[in-house]
Amino acid sequence: GAVVSQHPSWVICxxxxxxxxxxxxxxxxxxxxxxxxxxxKQSLMLMATSNEGSKATYEQGVEKDKFLINHASLTLSTLTxxxxxxxxxxxxxxxxxxxxxxxxxxxxxxxxxxxxx
Amino acid sequence: xxxxxxxxxMTATEGAIVQINCTYQTSGFNGLFWYQQHAGEAPTxxxxxxxxxxxxxxxxxxxxxxxxxxxxLLLKELQMKDSASYLCAVNNGxxxxxxxxxTKLIIKP
Numbered sequence: 001g002a003v004v005s006q007h008p009s010w011v012i013c014x015x016x017x018x019x020x021x022x023x024x025x026x027x028x029x030x031x032x033x034x035x036x037x038x039x040x041k042q043s044l045m046l047m048a049t050s051n052e053g054s055k056a057t058y059e060q061g062v063e064k065d066k067f068l069i070n071h072a073s074l075t076l077s078t079l080t081x082x083x084x085x086x087x088x089x090x091x092x093x094x095x096x097x098x099x100x101x102x103x104x105x106x107x108x109x110x111x112x113x114x115x116x117x
Numbered sequence: 118x119x120x121x122x123x124x125x126x127m128t129a130t131e132g133a134i135v136q137i138n139c140t141y142q143t144s145g146f147n148g149l150f151w152y153q154q155h156a157g158e159a160p161t162x163x164x165x166x167x168x169x170x171x172x173x174x175x176x177x178x179x180x181x182x183x184x185x186x187x188x189x190l191l192l193k194e195l196q197m198k199d200s201a202s203y204l205c206a207v208n209n210g211x212x213x214x215x216x217x218x219x220t221k222l223i224i225k226p
Contacts (some may be wrong), residue, residue, distance in 0.1 A: 034213075043204060043218040044160070093159050105150070106214060108159040 003027055004096045006109035013084055014117055020080045021112045023094030029074035030096035034106060035067075038091045050077045084116045119143045121217035123205050128223045129195055137190045137203050137220045145210030151179050151190045152204040154219065160204055163190070192222075200224045 003026040013019050023033055031052050036044040048069050050056040056069035068080040077096075081088055091113050095106035121141045129135040141149070148167040152160035166172055166181035166188060178191040190203055205217040 044216050046213065046216075049213065091157075105162065105165065108161070111157075111159040113157075 002096075002098060002105075002107045004094065004107045004109040006094055006112050008112060009110060010113040010115075012115045012117065015085050016083055018080055018082045019084055019114060020078055021092055021094075021114075023077045023079070023096070023109050025075045025096040025107070028096070028098060030098065031074060032097040033071060033077040034095045034097065035069060035077075035079050036093045036095070038093060038111075044093065047079075081114065084114070086116045089114055089116045119209065119215050121205055121207060121215055123203075123217040123220045125218065126221045126223065128225060129192075131195055131197060131224055131226050133195050134191065134193050135195060135222065137192075137205075137222065139188045139190070139205035139217055141186050141188070141205070141207045141215070141217075143207050143209045143215050146183060147208040147210045149179075149181055149188050150206045150208070150214065151177075151188075152206065154202045154204055156201075163203075195224050197224050197226070 005024045007022045011019055033050045035047045037047050038044050046059050047062045048056045048058045050069050050071040052071045052074050058064045066082055071077040091111050093111040094109045097106050123139045150165050151163040153163050154160040164179035166179050169181055169183055171180045176193045181188045202219040202221050204219045206214040209215050
């Protein structure tokens with residue numbers, strides 16, 4: 001159980017275009033989803049926390065107008081990279097949180113590799 | 118500030134035992150996670166500690182000392198497939214994970 005999918009798994013786009021990445025929790029409802037970015041040989045960097053039905057909370061230094069997050073349902077969050085540039089090329093990973101009274105865990109999607117030409 | 122420290126890289130021999138340390142300083146604490154990440158893939162969950170002590174799960178064990186802000190991941194009977202990065206992450210009580218930079222483990226035959 002607790003499977004998270006991401007689509008697409010990889011995408012190549014031209015500079016200036018927008019790219020949408022979907023993150024779905026397949027067998028559980030996730031009130032909170034997280035979006036991370038990872039550059040080569042670096043650790044995960046949290047971009048934003050997304051709660052269903054409310055605006056995402058962005059980490060310092062992450063442009064909310066460039067990285068649009070929509071969490072319309074308990075099983076789907078989307079990240080749109082607007083007007084992508086080569087420096088946006090990275091590995092984008094989402095996670096969906098399953099919280100309990102004494103346990104909490106994030107389940108990760110397989111990631112989306114974005115290459116901007 | 119909040120930070121998590123772990124060694125950048127470690128090398129071990131197939132069949133041996135290796136211990137990866139993690140020290141943390143966070144604003145709050147609601148559990149420590151270890152994840153394994155192979156190159157080009159998303160992290161996969163290995164272990165979760167919220168109370169002091171050792172949690173054993175097959176070839177992998179994880180230890181936590183909250184008073185010392187310290188954890189380690191112990192890998193036994195190393196296999197070549199264990200070559201990966203190992204990420205230490207702390208839940209700071211606000212449902213966010215604070216991530217270490219990861220330890221790249223290289224297994225040699």
